[in-house]
Amino acid sequence: MSPDAKSPLERLGAAVGQDFSNLLKARELTASRLEVRQQQIAELEHDGDAAVVLMGSWGRAEVTSGSDDDFMVVVDGPVRSDVKPSIVEVEGVLDRAPGDQGIFGEPVFCSDLVENIGLDRDDNTNLTRRMLFLLESVSLTSDAVYRDAHGKVLARYLDESVKSFRPPRFLLNDTIRYWRTMCVDFVGKEAQGSPKWGLRNAKLRLSRKVLFTGGLLPILDCSRFGSKDIPGVLERRFQMPPSDRIAEAFLEHDAADADGRALGAYDEFIGLLNKRGVRAELEGVTRSSAADSVVFNEVRRLGEDLEHGLLALLFETGTLPQVVRDYGIF
Amino acid sequence: MTVVVQRAWRGSALPYHHPIGASTGYMVDLRDDWPAQVAAARDVSAFAAELSALSENQLEPLIDYLSTEPELPFRYLSIHGPSKDRASDEEELVDRLCKLVRYTDAIVMHPDTIEDAAPYRSLGRKLVLENMDARKGSGKTSEELATVFEQLPDAGFCFDIAHAWSIDPDMSVATELLDDFGDRLRHVHVSSLSDELHHIPLTHEHEDLFRPVLSRCVDVPWILEAPPRAM
Numbered sequence: 300m301s302p303d304a305k306s307p308l309e310r311l312g313a314a315v316g317q318d319f320s321n322l323l324k325a326r327e328l329t330a331s332r333l334e335v336r337q338q339q340i341a342e343l344e345h346d347g348d349a350a351v352v353l354m355g356s357w358g359r360a361e362v363t364s365g366s367d368d369d370f371m372v373v374v375d376g377p378v379r380s381d382v383k384p385s386i387v388e389v390e391g392v393l394d395r396a397p398g399d400q401g402i403f404g405e406p407v408f409c410s411d412l413v414e415n416i417g418l419d420r421d422d423n424t425n426l427t428r429r430m431l432f433l434l435e436s437v438s439l440t441s442d443a444v445y446r447d448a449h450g451k452v453l454a455r456y457l458d459e460s461v462k463s464f465r466p467p468r469f470l471l472n473d474t475i476r477y478w479r480t481m482c483v484d485f486v487g488k489e490a491q492g493s494p495k496w497g498l499r500n501a502k503l504r505l506s507r508k509v510l511f512t513g514g515l516l517p518i519l520d521c522s523r524f525g526s527k528d529i530p531g532v533l534e535r536r537f538q539m540p541p542s543d544r545i546a547e548a549f550l551e552h553d554a555a556d557a558d559g560r561a562l563g564a565y566d567e568f569i570g571l572l573n574k575r576g577v578r579a580e581l582e583g584v585t586r587s588s589a590a591d592s593v594v595f596n597e598v599r600r601l602g603e604d605l606e607h608g609l610l611a612l613l614f615e616t617g618t619l620p621q622v623v624r625d626y627g628i629f
Numbered sequence: 630m631t632v633v634v635q636r637a638w639r640g641s642a643l644p645y646h647h648p649i650g651a652s653t654g655y656m657v658d659l660r661d662d663w664p665a666q667v668a669a670a671r672d673v674s675a676f677a678a679e680l681s682a683l684s685e686n687q688l689e690p691l692i693d694y695l696s697t698e699p700e701l702p703f704r705y706l707s708i709h710g711p712s713k714d715r716a717s718d719e720e721e722l723v724d725r726l727c728k729l730v731r732y733t734d735a736i737v738m739h740p741d742t743i744e745d746a747a748p749y750r751s752l753g754r755k756l757v758l759e760n761m762d763a764r765k766g767s768g769k770t771s772e773e774l775a776t777v778f779e780q781l782p783d784a785g786f787c788f789d790i791a792h793a794w795s796i797d798p799d800m801s802v803a804t805e806l807l808d809d810f811g812d813r814l815r816h817v818h819v820s821s822l823s824d825e826l827h828h829i830p831l832t833h834e835h836e837d838l839f840r841p842v843l844s845r846c847v848d849v850p851w852i853l854e855a856p857p858r859a860m
Binding site for chain 1: 647648675676700701702704
């Protein structure tokens with residue numbers, strides 16, 4: 300996309316008369332902070348096959364004041380114990396440590412992401428790393444290493460089984476599996492007594508749903524393309540922030556109004572997260588106190604608006620309902 | 630090749646069924662140009678289609694076209710076999726139809742054109758028999774079709790709702806056909822008929838009249854035997 304070209308989110312905004320100011324401000328903040336971090340991390344010694352990659356709100360281009368620096372050191376080379384830069388070195392430079400040490404606390408080898416899909420070796424950690432890397436990541440250093448590794452993970456899903464005018468089932472199934480895993484793990488964490496129930500619930504209702512549908516929609520859209528075009532289509536879409544992928548799908552399917560409401564709600568959520576005290580209040584909300592939290596109830600409403608818009612896209616537009624029916628269940 | 634997003638069905642009850650597809654039988658202007666017929670069918674629906682070789686001389690070009698293994702978007706693809714301008718004997722015809730089996734989900738034949746059922750058994754479950762309209766001498770009613778299905782027990786049923794209407798506008802023949810052969814139902818032909826019993830776009834009146842019968846066919850493809858009304 301040329302620098303002057305409007306993003307799908309901006310085109311959608313023009314179509315429905317919304318400015319999505321919170322999302323666009325978050326994109327600007329993401330870009331400016333990314334530049335600073337790139338300069339800082341570039342000073343660390345790097346192995347030639349290693350790249351520092353940011354995930355989560357960085358990959359969604361939705362950084363707000365309280366965002367974590369969820370990063371991975373991705374290695375597109377031999378498995379080894381000594382990787383430069385080390386996790387400790389990167390943590391020493393970034394402001395906020397990763398939120399989940401199990402996912403982000405050690406170098407991630409591309410070969411594990413590519414070769415261990417399914418079966419016992421594809422544990423929760425490997426699945427999470429792979430899907431975050433595929434669906435919401437951005438390179439901080441060594442962009443060529445990042446792009447090669449990203450291409451290898453995507454290519455693993457797009458083998459000879461991919462057929463023209465069919466969503467690639469392997470990738471579709473793994474993406475749906477990841478969404479369901481997040482939902483199931485939310486309950487698992489609650490049962491373990493993990494803190495921050497309210498914030499995790501809010502993210503599941505909004506950010507995680509955007510992550511999932513930002514993967515799902517491009518995959519379903521492959522039903523419009525020949526097998527030779529599918530890898531390029533997916534690569535191009537996955538380079539966009541998920542909110543752009545969603546906006547593009549709504550524009551493509553002539554459902555701008557519903558998307559204006561859906562992404563409008565998401566825009567409000569991003570704005571809320573930027574407000575002083577909101578993140579802290581959500582962190583303190585529990586299942587039993589949720590009904591009394593004004594902020595949490597606002598988040599729940601926004602989550603419902605987002606979901607209704609996404610469901611309208613999937614079930615009330617031209618051909619997407621048929622694609623969902625044919626591929627989304629079995 | 631990219632499949633365009635279709636919105637041709639707005640204003641009609643038909644979009645609520647899935648999958649719907651076009652028969653190339655009505656694409657008279659595109660006759661003999663299979664890629665063009667496929668493109669036109671795809672413009673109606675990328676999910677289902679019926680490629681019609683109604684004259685026997687259209688069969689060989691269709692075999693040639695499909696043997697190039699073109700990338701087709703349709704999840705359900707049927708082929709309507711010859712019902713007129715027959716030149717070869719039945720064994721020769723079925724030999725040709727067998728060449729199509731690997732490319733298609735169903736091969737539709739008119740039962741009134743079948744003189745000797747035996748060769749058709751080699752088509753197995755891919756063979757689908759269609760109920761005929763009031764002009765035809767046989768294959769119109771449950772009783773007439775039953776004798777053919779007895780000889781071809783693996784064959785499926787293509788329910789042409791307009792043909793059934795032509796025999797009985799009260800739709801009791803249609804109901805009886807589904808009562809007797811519903812377990813064989815593979816797909817439905819949907820259209821209205823002109824005074825001369827030619828397929829024409831489904832009328833609003835017929836859409837209402839046919840709805841209760843079509844509601845018994847919600848799990849199979851519907852193939853349009855005439856252009857969709859909204860186009």
